[in-house]
Amino acid sequence: MKEIRMVDLATQYQRIKTEVDAAIAEVLTSTQFIKGPQVKKFEDNLAKYLGAKHVIGCANGTDALQIAMMALDLQPGDEVITTSFTFLATVEVIALLKLKPVLVDVTADTFTMDIESLKKAITPKTKAIVPVHLFGQCADMEAIMDITKQYNLYVIEDNAQAIGADYTYANGTKQKAGVIGHIGTTSFFPSKNLGCYGDGGAVFTNDDALAERIRMVANHGQSKQYVHDIIGVNSRLDTIQAAVLDVKLQYLDEYAAKRLAVADVYDAAFANIAGVTTPARAHNSTHVFHQYTLQLDGMDRDIVRQKLQEKGVPSMIYYPIPVHKQKAYYNSMYTNEMFRSTNKLCETVLSLPIHTEMDAEQQTYIIESVKQSLK
Numbered sequence: 001m002k003e004i005r006m007v008d009l010a011t012q013y014q015r016i017k018t019e020v021d022a023a024i025a026e027v028l029t030s031t032q033f034i035k036g037p038q039v040k041k042f043e044d045n046l047a048k049y050l051g052a053k054h055v056i057g058c059a060n061g062t063d064a065l066q067i068a069m070m071a072l073d074l075q076p077g078d079e080v081i082t083t084s085f086t087f088l089a090t091v092e093v094i095a096l097l098k099l100k101p102v103l104v105d106v107t108a109d110t111f112t113m114d115i116e117s118l119k120k121a122i123t124p125k126t127k128a129i130v131p132v133h134l135f136g137q138c139a140d141m142e143a144i145m146d147i148t149k150q151y152n153l154y155v156i157e158d159n160a161q162a163i164g165a166d167y168t169y170a171n172g173t174k175q176k177a178g179v180i181g182h183i184g185t186t187s188f189f190p191s192k193n194l195g196c197y198g199d200g201g202a203v204f205t206n207d208d209a210l211a212e213r214i215r216m217v218a219n220h221g222q223s224k225q226y227v228h229d230i231i232g233v234n235s236r237l238d239t240i241q242a243a244v245l246d247v248k249l250q251y252l253d254e255y256a257a258k259r260l261a262v263a264d265v266y267d268a269a270f271a272n273i274a275g276v277t278t279p280a281r282a283h284n285s286t287h288v289f290h291q292y293t294l295q296l297d298g299m300d301r302d303i304v305r306q307k308l309q310e311k312g313v314p315s316m317i318y319y320p321i322p323v324h325k326q327k328a329y330y331n332s333m334y335t336n337e338m339f340r341s342t343n344k345l346c347e348t349v350l351s352l353p354i355h356t357e358m359d360a361e362q363q364t365y366i367i368e369s370v371k372q373s374l375k
């Protein structure tokens, strides 16, 4: 049996090696490492895939969030609401820009922004909401957009984990994750669903004026060369990474289908096991399963992980400490009552290997190993 990994980028690369190597070689030959034609080509192809009017590449997913917030021209002290159960980058950029992060709870089943908690957190200082499409499915965007309209707020979707997921509105209309709010952001970190071979990220929007500001912010605030109208940053998507991504974009739907098939097998295997909850699927979103995350109740998770490790099955805890309990982001206004789901999830979640290259033999072995480790 092939070694089991959380993600198997090595096998995936072997399957697309000819195309990827040729794409990289083309960049090497041209030496247009910065702003080569592959960057625009990939931005255009991703825009087409997402149904977004504008896609602007940048250096990573954290920068994408920062650039999005800088483009909105928020003022110090403005409040930005996001979830406490997320990768920390989301909150970090809010604080870095001297905005005030306001953390809310997630739902107990889908792990995305809890609408009741969101409503309670809105104040006259609230300017933006950052829902995170955690683990591969969309937050309840229709409810979030309705609230946004009511209070005149911006929405930035942190779509680092759900690229390719489809959101369905109550009236049946569908949109891709990341193009529903005013701005969407993503990461092309190698292990993400659309990952490059280094760092990369992108910002999406359907708003022409915002797109122009986003491009300026990402490029030193320049309106034209050596003319700086606003404060910006230097954040670019490398040409080599864009060339790799343009190859991999063609496989994104196939990759999502493979992940979904793995999740379906896990769901069936772990249904009806006492103390084990399989991940819920939102009624209004497809799931691209960036992570497959079980909840383990009434057992020692560390011992389960240890036993799995001994059998050669890796597992991960995303995320062990919620943002509201991180020293850097602690705020005395937060109570445990406000984060009931988040606190519980941090103590019970366990993510299993899921990727595009999982074979039946590996998955059967993982399932048997999990069942034995629970005892």
Ligand SMILES: *Cc1c(COP(=O)(O)O)cnc(C)c1O
Pocket: 060, 061, 062, 063, 086, 087, 089, 090, 132, 158, 160, 161, 186, 187, 188, 189, 199, 200, 201
């Ligand atoms: C990965 C990730 C990011 C940050 O992306 P980087 O490319 O690593 O900077 C931000 N938000 C979420 C939810 C992520 O999963």
